[in-house]
Amino acid sequence: xxxxxxxxxxxxxxxxxxxxxxxxxxxxxxxxxxxxxxxxxxxxxxxxxxxxxxxxxxxxxxxxxxxxxxxxxxxxxxxxxxxxxxxxxxxxxxxxxxxxxxxxxxxxxxxxxxxxxxxxxxxxxxxxxxxxxxxxxxxxxxxxxxxxxxxxxxxxxxxxxxxxxxx
Amino acid sequence: xxxxxxxxxxxxxxxxxxxxxxxxxxxxxxxxxxxxxxxxxxxxxxxxxxxxxxxxxxxxxxxxxxxxxxxxxxxxxxxxxxxxxxxxxxxxxxxxxxxxxxxxxxxxxxxxxxxxxxxxxxxxxxxxxxxxxxxxxxxxxxxxxxxxxxxxxxxxxxxxxxxxxxx
DNA sequence: ATAAACTTTCACATATTACTGAAACTTTAA
DNA sequence: TTAAAGTTTCAGTAATATGTGAAAGTTTAT
Numbered sequence: 237x238x239x240x241x242x243x244x245x246x247x248x249x250x251x252x253x254x255x256x257x258x259x260x261x262x263x264x265x266x267x268x269x270x271x272x273x274x275x276x277x278x279x280x281x282x283x284x285x286x287x288x289x290x291x292x293x294x295x296x297x298x299x300x301x302x303x304x305x306x307x308x309x310x311x312x313x314x315x316x317x318x319x320x321x322x323x324x325x326x327x328x329x330x331x332x333x334x335x336x337x338x339x340x341x342x343x344x345x346x347x348x349x350x351x352x353x354x355x356x357x358x359x360x361x362x363x364x365x366x367x368x369x370x371x372x373x374x375x376x377x378x379x380x381x382x383x384x385x386x387x388x389x390x391x392x393x394x395x396x397x398x399x400x401x402x403x
Numbered sequence: 404x405x406x407x408x409x410x411x412x413x414x415x416x417x418x419x420x421x422x423x424x425x426x427x428x429x430x431x432x433x434x435x436x437x438x439x440x441x442x443x444x445x446x447x448x449x450x451x452x453x454x455x456x457x458x459x460x461x462x463x464x465x466x467x468x469x470x471x472x473x474x475x476x477x478x479x480x481x482x483x484x485x486x487x488x489x490x491x492x493x494x495x496x497x498x499x500x501x502x503x504x505x506x507x508x509x510x511x512x513x514x515x516x517x518x519x520x521x522x523x524x525x526x527x528x529x530x531x532x533x534x535x536x537x538x539x540x541x542x543x544x545x546x547x548x549x550x551x552x553x554x555x556x557x558x559x560x561x562x563x564x565x566x567x568x569x570x
Numbered sequence: 571a572t573a574a575a576c577t578t579t580c581a582c583a584t585a586t587t588a589c590t591g592a593a594a595c596t597t598t599a600a
Numbered sequence: 601t602t603a604a605a606g607t608t609t610c611a612g613t614a615a616t617a618t619g620t621g622a623a624a625g626t627t628t629a630t
Contacts, residue, residue, distance in 0.1 A: 239529050242521035246536060249514045256425040256507060260588065274531040279607080289590045294608055315598065315605060325542045340423055347416045354409035362406050364441040369413060375492045378561040385568045394545040400567055401552045427618070446577075456620045461578055482575065482628070571630100578625070585618070595608070600601100 243272070247286070262288060263296040267306065270321035276309045278316050304331050326394070330387045341380045348373040410439070414453070429455060430463040434472065437488035443476045445483050471498050493561070497554045508547045515540040 237245075247265050254264025265286055270277060277285075283293050297319055300306035305328055309318040322328050352369050354362070389396050404412075414432050421431025432453055437444060444452075450460050464486055467473035472495055476485040489495050519536050521529070556563050 237517075237521045239521045239524045239526075239532070242518045243532060245514065246518045246532075249511065249518075253507065253511055258423040258425055262588080272528075272532045272535045274527045290607080291591070291609075292589050295589090298608085317606080325538050329542065329546070340420065344416065344420055347412065350404075351409045351413045351416075354404045354406045357406045359406075360441045361439075365406070365410060365413075365439045368439045371492050375496065375561065378565060379496070382561055382565050382568065385565065394542065394549055397568070398545060398549050398552065400570065401549070401564070403567065429618080457577080458579075458621065459619050462619090465578085484577080573630095574628090576625105576627080579623085580621100581623105583618100583620075585616105587614105587616075589614070590612090591610100593609090595606105597606075598604090600603095 246272070260296070262286070262292055263299050266293070266296050267300055267321055270306060270319055271323075273321075276318035276320035278318055280316075282319070303335055324391075326391055330393060333383055333387045337380055337383055341376060341383075345373065345376055345380070348376065413439070427463070429453070429459055430466050433460070433463050434467055434488055437473060437486055438490075440488075443485035443487035445485050447483075449486070470502055491558075493558050497560060500550055500554045504547055504550055508543060508550075512540065512543055512547070515543065 247268050250268035251261040251265040255261050266282055269282065269285060279290070279293050279297065282288075282297075283290060286293075297306065300321075301308070305322045307320050307322070309320045311318055322331070348369050352366055352373075356362075386393055386397050414435050417435035418428040418432040422428050433449055436449065436452060446457070446460050446464065449455075449464075450457060453460075464473065467486075467488075468475065472489045474487050474489070476487045478485055489498070515536050519533055519540075523529075553560055553564050
């Protein structure tokens, strides 16, 4: 396999993976591209490499910056902005975990809490509903706590956690 | 809030959550519906409750059965098939984790492995690429191992894992 | 073997989501 | 303060993913 081809496949695969996880394809691809680039890239270069429009590049770069996993970089003497991905895979994963908790787990917990306070109604159906939503609430909050514990380890969190689990 | 309304909101939220995690909305909703139903439901009942077509119901039920989180149930004297969700939240989460590893993590690892064997080419770019894909490979396989360790605990895995992490 | 009762499939329709490109906006240097 | 260089926004379009419904397929009881 040629280098160019390998790179192409990597970008493709990473994009597809993103889709499966609710991250849009282009955003995942831009991130992948920045991750494997030795130097930071300008928006022009990103557009060129991935064959995407300015608007698309701009939106998705902003998204990545919001996630805290891509930074702007200003080169001295240059007006243009350059973009650079967080280089540390552990820190990347940690940031994603924290953000997803904030954006998805917390709101879900809020709904689960809400939904249990319906006007009492002693049907079988209502009782089962109350029970299951309670169980889900408990599970999700325990999972969230676990994620927090894992990610609070400053670095190499996956490895460290495996170590702890080895006991 | 009325019970009916609470139920409605729960089904909606669970569906939306599914989308964010790459599970289609209807599939997530059917699962949610079955989870909170005291009795197993026929396809007719599911169609009625969620206002979906026969084809859609059939496809998504099959999907859920493939994931191993919904079962068919045959009632004596009845020809119709009934569907029932796995009632244990821990086991549900465990099955999902195992399936996602099989369906997504393993294939990703294979690609990452492949992609590193490009014809040698000693550019800066190629070296960086090799390094990053290696790092990703290591990370993903460590994460997968962790998931495996967590899920191999037969039950209450989230709680047990938190306990271990408490040290 | 047949037909009633039910389930699955699949070509087409719909809905959702992502992308484009041009106009509007912002920043910087002179 | 202007204009060059760049970035963002957004209405319209394209691509993708989901859903429909009728026809084909299955199963079961007789």
